[in-house]
Amino acid sequence: MSGLFTRARLIGLAFAAFLFVIDQAVKSYVIETLNLRQVRNIELLPFFDLTYVENRGISLGMLQAHTMEMRWLLVGLTALIALVVLVWMMRERLLGDILGLALILGGALGNIRDRYTLGYVIDYADLHIGEIRPFMIFNIADAAITIGVVIILARSLLMREKDENAEPGAAPNADGATVQAEK
Numbered sequence: 001m002s003g004l005f006t007r008a009r010l011i012g013l014a015f016a017a018f019l020f021v022i023d024q025a026v027k028s029y030v031i032e033t034l035n036l037r038q039v040r041n042i043e044l045l046p047f048f049d050l051t052y053v054e055n056r057g058i059s060l061g062m063l064q065a066h067t068m069e070m071r072w073l074l075v076g077l078t079a080l081i082a083l084v085v086l087v088w089m090m091r092e093r094l095l096g097d098i099l100g101l102a103l104i105l106g107g108a109l110g111n112i113r114d115r116y117t118l119g120y121v122i123d124y125a126d127l128h129i130g131e132i133r134p135f136m137i138f139n140i141a142d143a144a145i146t147i148g149v150v151i152i153l154a155r156s157l158l159m160r161e162k163d164e165n166a167e168p169g170a171a172p173n174a175d176g177a178t179v180q181a182e183k
Contacts, residue, residue: 004090012089012098019106023140024113027122036124051126053137056119071119075112082108096155103148110141 030036030050042050057064058074065071082105089101114121123137 006093008093008095008098009090011095012092012102015099016089016102016106016109019103019140019144020109020113023107023110023144026140027110027114027124030124031122041126047127047129049126049128050124051137053123054118054120055123055137056121065115065119071115075115078108078112078115082112094155094159097152097159100148100151100155103144103151105148107141107144107148110139110144 030052034042034050036042036050036052040052044050056066056071058078065074085101085105085108089098089105092098092101111121121139121141123139123142125139125143126133126137127135
């Protein structure tokens with residue numbers, strides 16, 4: 001398959017869509033089925049609780065949207081970032097890079113939908129060690145974005161070395177595998 005929609009890119013788009021659906025389904029489950037909005041906290045394990053939080057900001061609580069203008073500014077800003085990630089993903093060839101970007105895209109879409117429909121992002125995953133909380137309360141979308149960023153950073157640092165050591169004339173094919181160019 002050649003062109004814009006290579007096999008690897010279609011896999012990436014499907015993975016992003018799958019993450020979006022899973023994120024929204026879990027949020028719906030914890031809010032509607034478990035009634036977390038009213039209960040506020042459900043202790044599951046000694047190190048993990050479900051805790052209801054309305055996150056009106058972005059990462060680490062920055063840029064809090066306390067007004068309608070700020071809410072729509074955050075929706076627009078995150079939508080623009082998601083669009084940039086989508087364009088970047090559609091330019092990549094290697095499945096590993098595409099999957100990292102798909103994690104970011106799927107997570108961003110899940111949080112954008114929350115902010116668009118509710119005015120805030122629903123967070124519920126509370127990982128802790130006793131009273132110590134190494135992470136802020138998060139959701140599947142947040143975890144996907146974080147893992148995607150780590151993958152992209154790791155691949156960019158580790159893959160650059162391999163690209164510099166590649167044989168002259170070697171080029172990636174449509175699925176991202178390196179093949180020797182014909183002489």
